[in-house]
Amino acid sequence: MLPETPAILQVRLAVRAWLELHRGDDVVVALSGGADSLALTAAAAAEADRVRALVVDHGLQDGSAAVAQQAADRAVQLGCASAEVLTVQVGTEGGLEAAARRARYDALDTARAGATVLLGHTLDDQAETVLLGLARGSGARSIWGMRDYDPPWGRPLLGTHAATTRAACVELGIEPHEDPHNDSPDFTRVRLRREVLPLLEDVLGGGVAAALARTADQLREDGAVLDAIAADLFDRIGHGSDLDIDAIIAEPAAVRRRVVRLWLLKGGAKALTDKHLRAVDDLMVRWRGQGGVAVGGGMPGSRLVTSRRHGKLTLTLEKGRAAN
Incomplete structure (x- = not known):
């Protein structure tokens, strides 16, 4: 039974709203052991009928297998029906970050057994994604950000700040795993998170992450209409x-x-x-x-x-x- 404390309730409400909108009954949670995915796992186990946890061990750090197993054990403690550790081999193509992401998603897709996979992406992750797309300058599509549901991937926490998931872990009395890569300035996302977004929040008076997310939503909605018009035209002429x-x-x-x-x-x-x-x-x-x-x-x-x-x-x- 989860305590009815402010951060936990906020995460639960976000997950509940997502499950009601997308009819998610039998779901899988991708659990890294970090604060975002731990809070998501706890909320999903409380809100969904049946939840399985999948933990990906990238094998990139000493002791990663033990960290992954600890996360799996915690998932069961939080109410998941089962938890499985997926060990992957990370290549080098496209850089370490891209290769790890590719290996992780491939493993999750194989192991999900047809279920929707819930991911712990937050409002802060969405803001980082929009900024990265803006820097690429590849048109409006590149700054659409992440969808809350892009089958088979579900993202119930896109409207929730990372500070809330961290607070939820405190309220649960659990200490999340801190991935050293999340603090490495070698990764662009880390510098965006640690340097760029705080500076923007300071200079522009706050609310930047939410504003970026709203912009992405608006562009995605407009783009969907144009995509539909183009698809209809292509169906008529593209044989x-x-x-x-x-x-x-x-x-x-x-x-x-x-x-x-x-x-x-x-x-x-x-x-x-x-x-x-x-x-x-x-x-x-x-x-x-x-x-x-x-x-x-x-x-x-x-x-x-x-x-x-x-x-x-x-x-x-x-x-x-x-x-x-």
């Missing part, structure tokens, strides 16, 4: 392998580039950026006889190239260095 320029050139740029994005993804493109989409768009609206545009995707030793031919956009696989 062939080529894309008819005349069919979309009169559309607003925001719709036109979304249609191009859908067409490229259908053709096997990956990791598309705003720069890619604008360059392909130029093949239609600023045609000066320029050559093709290489986009992400293709096979090893080859690249996907978009070109303009006879009033259509074509996508071909060419031998050579893959696009960045």
Whole structure:
């Protein structure tokens, strides 16, 4: 039985609202042993019918197996039906942070057995995500932030500050594990959390994290409407392998580039950026006889190239260095 103290009640209400909205009965909680996921686990065990905990051991630090097992034991103490430790091998592609994230999500996806996985991302994590997207300058989509439900991933705490989850752990009388990576200035997110966001809060008078999250929500809602318009148009014209320029050139740029994005993804493109989409768009609206545009995707030793031919956009696989 959880104590009815302020922080715990706030976390429980957030989880309860999420479960009611998304009908989450049988759920899995991704537990790291940190304050956010511990508070989430306690609340989920109290609010959901049945909760399993999955703990990922990345093996990146001495004693990580013991830390993972301790987290699993605590999950059962908090009321989870079961807890399982998933040991993963972390690669090096894309840097340590990205590789660890990829290994973690792959392991959780395999072990969830069809259930929704609840993640402990908070309002502060959302603000960091929006700032990182803003710095990339890859268009509105890059600053949409995280959704509260992006199947199979659920994020009930996106409106809850990390300070609340830490307070909840104090109220529960449990000490969360502090990952040394969370304090390392080698990681951009850590510097955003420790340096940039506090400075913004100070200079702008507070409320920055919540404002960034609201902005992301508004952009995501607007973007969803444009995506739907573009998807409807693409369904009507996108049956062939080529894309008819005349069919979309009169559309607003925001719709036109979304249609191009859908067409490229259908053709096997990956990791598309705003720069890619604008360059392909130029093949239609600023045609000066320029050559093709290489986009992400293709096979090893080859690249996907978009070109303009006879009033259509074509996508071909060419031998050579893959696009960045």
